[in-house]
Every structure is written in structure tokens, then in C-alpha cells.
Amino acid sequence: MTGATPAVEVRGLRKVFRGSDATEVRAVDGLDLVCRGGEIVGLLGPNGAGKTTTLRILATILRPTAGTASVAGYDVLTSPDGVRRHLGFVSSSTGVYERLTGRETLEYYGRLHGMEGERLAARVEEVLTLLEMNDFCERVCGRLSAGQRQKVSLARAIVHDPPVLILDEPTANLDVIVARNVLEFVESARDSGRAILLSTHLFSEAERLCDRIVVVHEGKVLASGTLDDHKVATGTTNLEDAFFKMVRG
Numbered sequence: 322m323t324g325a326t327p328a329v330e331v332r333g334l335r336k337v338f339r340g341s342d343a344t345e346v347r348a349v350d351g352l353d354l355v356c357r358g359g360e361i362v363g364l365l366g367p368n369g370a371g372k373t374t375t376l377r378i379l380a381t382i383l384r385p386t387a388g389t390a391s392v393a394g395y396d397v398l399t400s401p402d403g404v405r406r407h408l409g410f411v412s413s414s415t416g417v418y419e420r421l422t423g424r425e426t427l428e429y430y431g432r433l434h435g436m437e438g439e440r441l442a443a444r445v446e447e448v449l450t451l452l453e454m455n456d457f458c459e460r461v462c463g464r465l466s467a468g469q470r471q472k473v474s475l476a477r478a479i480v481h482d483p484p485v486l487i488l489d490e491p492t493a494n495l496d497v498i499v500a501r502n503v504l505e506f507v508e509s510a511r512d513s514g515r516a517i518l519l520s521t522h523l524f525s526e527a528e529r530l531c532d533r534i535v536v537v538h539e540g541k542v543l544a545s546g547t548l549d550d551h552k553v554a555t556g557t558t559n560l561e562d563a564f565f566k567m568v569r570g
């Protein structure tokens with residue numbers, strides 16, 4: 322999805338969690354966000370800023386309290402099936418079925434998205450090669466390393482070739498070699514025209530990957546722009562210094 326129409330659009334998004342004692346926590350508080358095809362938009366913020374909650378709303382895992390959110394033109398509330406067909410969602414905590422092999426996992430998720438026969442078989446082989454999984458794809462996921470399991474999670478998220486990817490700290494707890502492979506895949510996905518929302522705590526990842534960086538704090542957007550925009554606005558020379566200057570006021 323390229324051009325002026327956003328692949329992801331969030332307007333006035335709010336999410337309020339209510340505790341057993343009737344207290345309210347505003348995890349997301351009037352957040353606006355846009356991501357277009359061929360673009361990586363990074364979400365940067367401290368723990369509890371509302372990043373993961375926003376991404377889970379976009380993935381139809383959580384329902385918003387107010388505001389609107391859409392993926393590929395499909396509203397998360399009124400057309401959740403359309404959102405899921407056009408979206409791949411990966412997080413550092415995404416689980417895999419331990420008794421299925423990597424190949425079986427891709428075949429299973431492909432069928433969930435309506436793929437079958439030669440089309441499914443060809444796409445599974447394509448993804449296994451793309452993510453360099455052929456050496457371990459016949460082993461059950463319960464016997465894979467953390468890095469291998471994360472590759473399976475990424476593979477099952479893209480087996481249906483979605484135009485939008487949402488990645489919530491996809492390299493957390495990975496060794497440097499696997500993390501580098503994941504980052505290279507993200508860059509190639511952007512270059513192929515996909516829209517990518519990336520949440521990360523790593524300034525180096527954001528600097529390397531992101532076309533725009535959205536700084537989120539206490540459920541709100543503090544700033545949105547390119548790396549250079551943030552450095553100029555804060556009078557700093559790197560993203561880490563710019564981030565802390567924005568968050569600490």
C-alpha cells in the first residue's frame with residue numbers, strides 16, 4: 322500500500338483500564354498516528370507509555386475505549402476480520418505451538434488465512450528461504466532456541482503476505498546474529514512497499530530503521546518526525562539525548 326492513503330490510521334485513540342477498586346488508568350489518551358506503505362514508523366517511549374496497548378488495539382487484541390483505528394482501510398471495531406487479513410503482528414512474547422514444527426506452523430497459519438494447495442506450499446517454501454529457516458523447520462518448536470522460535474513467529478505473521486506489519490520489540494532477547502537478520506528483513510519489507518509500525522527500546526534500531534519516529538509518553542504523542550527533526554527540535558546530536566530531553570521536559 323503506497324501513496325497518500327494511510328495503511329494505518331489512528332485518531333483520538335483512548336484506552337482506559339478499570340481496576341477492581343473502580344480506579345482508572347489511561348493507558349492511551351488521545352493518540353494520533355499515521356503510517357503509509359513503504360514507511361517504517363517507530364514508536365519510542367518508556368515502559369507504560371501506551372505503545373504496546375496501541376499496537377494491540379491495532380491488532381484487534383484489545384478494544385479501544387474511544388477514538389478510531391484502521392488498518393488497510395478496515396476499522397478495528399467494525400471490520401476486525403479485514404484487519405487481520407491485511408496484518409502481520411509479532412512481539413517478543415508471541416507464543417508458538419510447541420508440538421508443531423516450523424513448517425507445520427506456517428502451513429497452519431496459511432490455512433487460517435484461506436491459503437491452500439500449491440499456493441500455500443510455494444509461499445511456505447518462500448518464507449522458509451527468506452528467513453533462513455530450512456535448517457530447523459522440521460523440528461518441533463518446543464525444541465528450538467529463542468532466536469529460532471522468534472523466526473517462526475515472524476514467519477507465521479507474514480505467510481499470508483500482509484501489506485502491514487506491526488512489530489512490538491521483535492529483537493528483544495535475541496542474540497546479535499538473529500537480531501541482525503530480523504532487522505534486515507524489516508528493511509526489505511519496507512523496501513517492498515509494506516507499512517511497518519515498530520515499537521522498540523533500542524535507540525540504535527530506531528535510528529537505523531525508522532523513516533519517522535513517534536515519541537509516546539503517558540499515553541500521548543510528545544513529538545513526531547524524522548530523526549533530524551527531533552535532533553533539531555531538542556538541540557541534540559543523537560536520538561537518545563533527544564528522547565530524554567523530550568520525556569524529562
